[in-house]
Amino acid sequence: MSAVQTRKLIVLAAIWATLLLAPYWMIPLGGYTALATRVLVLGLAAMSVNFLLGFTGVLSFGHAAYFGLGAYGAGLTLKFLAPSTPLALVLGMLLGGLCGAILGTLIVRRRGVYFAMVTIAFGQVFYYIAFQWSSLTGGDDGLRGFSRQPIDLGLFKLDILSNANNFYYFVLFCFALVAGAMAFILRSPFGRTMIAIRENERRARFLGIPVERHIWIAFTLSCFFMGFAGALYALVNNFADPRGLHYSQSGDFVMMAVMGGMRSFWGPLLGAAVFVVLQDYLSSITVNWMSFVGLLFVLVVLFFPRGLLGFLQRSKA
């Protein structure tokens, strides 16, 4: 194994060790397990956005819609269909992914600013549906009356409702599944093609790559991942809320990806950790936390566009 590969393995092991031991090293630092769970879920969402943004070069600013749809899918399943957490996760993922697939067909021909505006607008359609269809979704009050069900593992039941640590590890397990899938796709020929499109779309087209179809597939895949993250989020809160579909939530996800480093696989997770912890910390000490978060956006865009990991990579080189 070469030196680079060994280093990569060590970094990977370090990341997983940190994640596995989070409930333990967080507490002495003034954290709490629910915060770590939230970081994981939002980090997964940020990674899903980055699948499109950082690796395909496509800017979707309305991606939270699929996140919210996943949350509603999971919630509606638990409330009306069956008290089964895995089913809720699957159906939530499907709802987000299928809506993304359908919408994707409408917008893949656009690029740049136009694409961004159109994704925002479509995202808002879903927001308004969730907001106004109050008989189904609960409207402004949100979808309530469901909670995460214990997981029946045959030999014993895993109580993820009242035990915060159990739930954290369950979420970590789900995160690992999806992250693994993402990494697998990115390393496959399809993933390479996505990166080729990001680097130079015209050249990719000249090479005979069906660019629109690839973008559509990437878009759909990222919506499936988002739906899954959203379903997890519904489990975190035992609640699904229209605000999770709003474009401001999309903005947060994009910022997490940019802040951590768009070109890196783990960047968005790091960005999510920084963003969530900072917001949590700031909003406890000052009412004007919004100004600070806004300032963070401005500073990152102006001075750290490559994000934290990009910054570190450059200083190493």
Added chain:
Amino acid sequence: MTQLLLFNVTNGLIIGAFYVLMALGLSLILNLSNVINFAHGGFLVIGGYIAYTITPYVGFWGALLVAPPLTAVIGLVVERVLIRPLYGRDPLYSLLLTFGMAFIIEDGTRFIWGPQGKPVTIPAFLAQPLSNDLFFITGYRLFMVAVVMIAVALLFLLLRHTRLGIRIRAGTLDLETVAALGINVQMLRSLNFAVGIYLAGLSGVLAAGQLGLEPTMGTGLLMPSFIAIIVGGIGSLPGTLVGGLLIGVASGLTAVFLPAASEAVIYVMMAVVLLLRPRGLFGEEGMMS
């Protein structure tokens, strides 16, 4: 029933006129600089609050004249310091930046003026409806439409007959050539941004008379402006004008039959336009790819 429909179409046109004012400013900035100004609603709020603050000294008319240019000056500073470094970069960055700015503006206005809504009074002679039946056509709303019409006329005059305007239009089509012709593109973008923000500030002053003045009032007005631009066609100002009026009417009519959908209908309109004519009603092919 016919009377109800007629009333609502007229009402929709009045609402649409207001959207036009907001959307035109947003469109100007988008066309030339490729910047989606998420903070546009924030500048509207700033315009409203500045008007509120100076009204005790200069009266309603003074505020109407002075608040928009003041807002435009703030816009100029923001453009020079924050947005200029981002031209030429991926549009993602200006989007994130204006997004962050919207946060700062909302929190800033809440910090300076407090979260409690502020009472705004309009001149008494304007606060009269035309008649008992046509109660929804008040002097103030007619005044708003008049202001919008004057602003639109002045804007088109500016773009067609002044050097600045011609340069802006040329820059929208081909900024590289404009720069190659020796025109100061930096200054052009700054002034264009200032004009756009002037319109936002003006919208804010007008809105404050009709709505409650509080820090979050800008956010709900931003999305319809986007839709107006998409429906009318990115890159076309007449398109934005028509788009704004259309969504106003659509929204007003839907409120009669299906009020729950009155806000969602404009998004449906946008979806329909995108499906049937992706470049928008008046857009030109390849304007924004």
Added chain:
Amino acid sequence: MTSQTFTPKFDRRRLMKGAAALGAFQVASPFLIQARGETPVRIGMVDPLTGVYAAPAGNEVMGARLAIEQINAKGGILGRQVELLVEDSANDVGTGVQKARKLIERDQVNFMIGDVNSGIAAAIAQVTAEKKILHIVSGGHTDSITGKDCKWNVFRVCNTTRMEANSVSGVLFSKYGKKWHFITPDYAFGHTLYDACTDDLKKLGGSVTGNELTPLGTTDFSAYLIKARAANPDVMILLVQGSDMINCLKQVVQFGLNKQIHVAGTQQELESLAALPPEARIGIWMFEWYWKQPGVPGVDKFVADIRKVNNGNVPTARHWFGYVSAMSFALVANQEKVLDAVKLAAALENFELPDDVKLQPNKVYYRKGDHQLMTSAFVGEAQSKGKDDPEDLYRVDEVVPGDKTAPAVGETGCTIQWPA
């Protein structure tokens, strides 16, 4: 040889070091033990301090802070000082739930107050019930909190929609007429308020000419007002709240509709009246608490105390909600001399608020069956300007006791289930 000469020095130094350490420990240890005994009692408060409800939320926090100040001045709870930990829910459920968990798991709060947003209040109630924390909902109005979703550990200060409708329907009917047209905000609060009003109207023998369901955040009400006007009612009932109320009333007055039809409603707040231009301060409403109550004990002092921290402005009902919530915890804990949530919840049932906390003329208590505070309704009329005070924007005509306006416990749908 050398070691022998060193040893006595070393020993002496070591001895001295040891003595010093022992001495320091003696001095320090009482501080350590004292610190543990003086762990403050913590009250957590989750409210949307940013977003559209920032004004009422901020006022609730102000009221709670005043209460904490007064509680600490009198010796605190069970001899310990009280700390108020305030978190911003940012009007977002995920954030609200997360902050609630943070307050409970990390900050170990003993009590919880919150949220103005009913949806968030309900979500937090799930967390507090799970963690067995006594929870008072200060300003969230949705009926289910003391109705079908009631919980043993959750109590509520502000009125239910049923109470609000019942308090003012009779007055509206006799003063304005029998044909009512509604402008209802399209969410749970609006729907239940509409149902409550129409139930009362039917009992009185009136009729509904129509109901305009307006989406939350509507800025332009003209389309709905056009329809309402076309239906020719005697009175237009505005059920919208907050910014929606401000926009709607402003437009109603600008359109001159108040000269053609009577305009009134149920819940009204001082925050909304203050944000309206004077000519728009019209209508008959109910307030949940009002600051100008001459002759009622404790009110003047409360108003003066709040004025000091509120830029000279008078308290609103929201200040009172926050104040009552925090005070309730202190009063019941000091009475029972425990901090156990189950015991205190039982003690809070039928607990009557003293004069200097209830700040109104009638008997005010937490009803046993549904944990709803039986607080009075201040029925009256808005006025553009007070005679003596520029903030006196409301004329109180009648103060109706809570147990007269509230439906019977059996009708609320609440059955309290205590933990095993």
